[in-house]
Amino acid sequence: MTLSRSDQHQQQKARRKRRLKRRVTLNLLLLLLIVAIGGMLWASESFVWPWEKAPPIAYAPDQNELQNTESGSSAPENEGEESQGPDSQESGEQPPSSRPDEAARDVHLAFVGDLLLAGSVDKTMRSKGYAYPYEGALAFLQGADLTAGNLENPITLRGVAAENKSFVFKGSPESLPALREAGFDVVSLANNHTLDQGVEGLLDTMKHLDDADIPHVGAGRDDTEAFTPVLLDAHGLRVAYLGLSRVVPEVSWKAGPDTIGVAETYDTTRALAAIERVRQEADLVVVMVHWGKEKADWPETYQRDFARQYIDAGADLVIGSHPHVLQGFERYKGKWIAYSLGNFIFNMTRYERSAETGVLDAHCTAAGDCELRFHPMLAEQSRPAPMDNEEGELLLKRLEQISFGVAVEADGTLRDTGGAPLAASGATG
Structure with missing residues (x-):
């Protein structure tokens, strides 16, 4: 008889990593969408870019959400919660365990x-x-x-x-x-x-x-x-x-x-x-x-x-x-x-x-x-x-x-x- 890990326990263990992957994926999709729209608008000579009128507002992911998991740390469950990871970093690099090629x-x-x-x-x-x-x-x-x-x-x-x-x-x-x-x-x-x-x-x-x-x-x-x-x-x-x-x-x-x-x-x-x-x-x-x-x-x-x-x-x-x-x-x-x-x-x-x-x-x-x-x-x-x-x-x-x-x-x-x-x-x- 062999036992498999329950779905409930597996989801509880992995929810922080899934949340991080969803946020990174969403940001990438938004970036691609912006680039595509920008390319079309660039072709239009009548279009006036927003920054010609006012400085743009830049968006950057919360750096606390991007933690180095090499030592076993994970992203905080709630936004603004202080991370307890032993080797946290601020480079914005995606954790190795959430990269598809690594996970596979x-x-x-x-x-x-x-x-x-x-x-x-x-x-x-x-x-x-x-x-x-x-x-x-x-x-x-x-x-x-x-x-x-x-x-x-x-x-x-x-x-x-x-x-x-x-x-x-x-x-x-x-x-x-x-x-x-x-x-x-x-x-x-x-x-x-x-x-x-x-x-x-x-x-x-x-x-x-x-x-x-x-x-x-x-x-x-x-x-x-x-x-x-x-x-x-x-x-x-x-x-x-x-x-x-x-x-x-x-x-x-x-x-x-x-x-x-x-x-x-x-x-x-x-x-x-x-x-x-x-x-x-x-x-x-x-x-x-x-x-x-x-x-x-x-x-x-x-x-x-x-x-x-x-x-x-x-x-x-x-x-x-x-x-x-x-x-x-x-x-x-x-x-x-x-x-x-x-x-x-x-x-x-x-x-x-x-x-x-x-x-x-x-x-x-x-x-x-x-x-x-x-x-x-x-x-x-x-x-x-x-x-x-x-x-x-x-x-x-x-x-x-x-x-x-x-x-x-x-x-x-x-x-x-x-x-x-x-x-x-x-x-x-």
Whole structure:
């Protein structure tokens, strides 16, 4: 079973871009009409041009309507509203994503790490509003065609708390409309907290996400559903998202033929089969995988091995989560791997690196060629926002040091160098 993005949600996501395209098109038509009329009048010797009597009034589009969307910004919904775009410009150039030739061959995907809508984050949202955690990064989240993250807690008002766990979470259904409005189009449930409130909590989570029109992957009423990807459409391209976890607290959490649970990848057999199947349906295949060691800067050896297997099976992007810190990047056979995007919205801890986060942009073609750019951010009070230039430069340099044959440019663009990481000895087995 595959799911397509609803027309209502797609229209809500794209209305700003459509409005901009309509205005630019109207202006061009008016200009052509004026030129045509002017040409006819020029031929008439008896015609007196208006500017011979009084100065003309020139019309120019509102410059706030013409924003640079390279970093994920979009035109304001209402005229006169201040843009929140991170890289706005006043040149009047049409945004790349609204050009017909670009739209036909390129899709803009955005990814973040762990999303926790429970614990102290829940208390903050109840105090400051459910939209508060997203406000600092809103332009990056809404600016993409499709935005994805890992939902690290069940959404339920019921359930029985899991035993023998250090941390058990529960989030409110009231938090989901803000998650959708922030721009999230799909979330993965394949992680070690999805069944924190038991099977009842997982079933509630899927229902509440469905009600909020947020597609989800990585969990289900049986293993068939858990391993079924979600397919979303953007600019004529079909993008498949598959959720997997190699961090499962106990065997009973694994989805089976008659068992509600998550799609696990301790053995890659089921995962590879799912990737190969959806490869036949989709233009792009994204694997979102929960794996690795908490607070570790380097991926485990199996992470690198599994990522390669996923790509060999047909994945175009592999996006990791779980370590609660950022890990590096790698390119394999022309496909990109992000080993961990760390926390995005999460409980604040004393471990400073867990507050380092960001949004990963991927501009991909139908052929599966992607260009990646990472926007460094710092989370304060569970609210990520762009770092200042100095902090951002330091974080990007560190990401380059822990990546594998990847240079990270000053603007966050990733470039494959084909070399070894600067500190390869840090990799763990």
